[in-house]
Amino acid sequence: MLKRFHHVAIICSDYQRSKAFYTQILGLKVVAEHYREARQSYKLDLALPDGSQIELFSFPNPPERPNRPEAQGLRHLAFVVEDVAAEKQHLENLGIEVEPIRIDPYTERCFTFFQDPDGLPLELYQEAE
Template identity: 75%
Template sequence: MLAGIHHVALICSDYQRSKHFYTEILGLKVLAEHYRAERLSYKLDLQLPDGSQLELFSFPNPPPRPSAPEAQGLRHLAFQVLDVAQMVAHLEARGIEVEPVRIDPYTKRAYTFFKDPDALPLELYQILPTELRY
């Protein structure tokens, strides 16, 4: 069962400008910032007051969206779940194709991706029961 939204990921065209906007103008709290040299990319984790997060990514010369996975704009919508494997089984039993489960290198949490009927990328992100927000 879906438990809520964990984070929204955005790819920006100008990392410093976007970082300034989300942290200084909108006032989001920085949780973590990582430079991924192998991808020439930043990953900035920001927290909203309700505990939900926004992930801000940069990539060299991202193409305009709407469909490339590493393009400027909305990257994916992530839903928090208590059991990624159980939700994968639920989706696959209904004919939904799901990518292999991976482990986030920073948080050590399980996650995977699938698509909605319009090919919008969606993510399942495993949380602990104590992290439920309802």
């Protein structure tokens, strides 16, 4: 029986830029960081408050993400937040472009999208009350 997600893995094009984005902009906690010499690759484990993780990888010359918006594969990664409007404002104050807030027609909760440094779509989704 599946219980929950353990981690999501992301391959970035510029390790230092993405590390700064996920730790300084989004505030994720560094759990472990390793440089894998044989692969010329970093692996950075980042934790969210609930213990779920993002594994951030770097590889030499990774291919670009397929065209958007509806390419096969991961469509976006959604983060639950207490207040979408406040988080949107926080990101915009840090220079991150964030889409206008929308309402999910099925749950009636607020959500919005922004991107990581490589254009990976990230979503802020209003926590249930």
